Ligand code: ATP
């Protein structure tokens with residue numbers, strides 16, 4: 001008897017003629033997740049199975065598989081010979097000894113001598129005879145024993161369903177450029193877009209030397225965490241120190257954040273177009289801070305000319321974002337105290353509803369194109 005991990009698709013089963021496209025992407029991503037392990041990935045009747053792995057590594061393998069978008073759930077099954085004695089032996093190892101249960105059988109092999117209801121009844125009877133505190137409840141059982149008779153003379157027996165990441169396979173929905181800060185929100189925003197199948201590259205703005213190396217390491221770590229879900233990523237960093245200095249010198253302090261954001265968005269759009277990105281992604285959530293009012297978003301959005309700006313967290317509460325951050329494993333890193341952009345220049349009272357005319361007036365005091373060109377001389381690419 002040996003262990004096999006069964007993987008079930010999430011939404012892909014809704015797809016029609018282009019299902020192959022989604023399956024191929026999923027297979028590539030699964031192969032990537034399984035690369036560190038010696039094992040085999042096989043496709044069997046509308047799902048996948050991972051076989052022939054070192055059973056001591058099963059927890060590690062499951063952890064990896066749970067991060068692959070496009071998988072709805074996993075089960076660890078025991079593979080046995082398909083005679084009833086062997087099936088019973090496997091079921092006894094897996095099933096609970098008390099509570100209500102039912103047996104659900106499925107025959108891939110239609111030549112198997114028993115029908116599915118017969119298998120269910122027979123195995124149910126044998127389990128009842130073994131465990132006297134079990135009871136059958138076919139409507140609302142506390143657990144189910146599933147038996148899958150395969151065409152190769154083997155049967156798969158399993159009880160548990162382990163929830164997986166759901167979503168769509170990364171690589172099936174284009175590529176976006178995530179504005180990745182060192183905070184809680186933007187890594188979650190990247191996760192949400194990867195969940196819908198988008199490849200995500202990251203762009204981080206820093207104010208070195210006002211911000212330190214630890215701040216950079218923190219962002220690299222966040223990109224690493226995101227990369228586990230997004231099937232890798234590239235992290236680009238750009239300095240905005242000179243832009244903050246110029247704004248500080250020439251413009252009204254309460255507009256510092258608004259003006260800086262407009263530079264960030266302009267640089268991000270141009271960079272995205274250079275690397276084949278099809279949208280910008282940010283971690284903004286409506287009303288969370290002064291720059292994320294609808295007026296603030298309008299102001300930053302209005303400098304983006306060609307690409308959509310996707311804000312997957314726009315309707316989320318902070319608590320909801322934190323929950324997801326914890327789930328994806330980013331929270332502990334996100335709350336490390338290092339600042340991403342310079343706080344030296346930040347005003348005590350940022351403008352909450354900045355007026356566009358006022359912003360344009362302040363901006364006209366700056367050499368916008370020159371500052372952007374200078375920023376592009378500082379681009380660094382970090383492979384994650
Ligand atoms: P986060 O938790 O993602 O830092 P936040 O609540 O701190 O978000 P802001 O600082 O207003 O919000 O930033 C809003 C969004 O702008 C961020 O989610 C991110 O997408 C982008 N952003 C902010 N700072 C940076 C930065 N230094 N580099 C890249 N993107 C940034």
Ligand code: MG
Nearest residue numbers: 181182183340
């Ligand atoms: Mg932030």
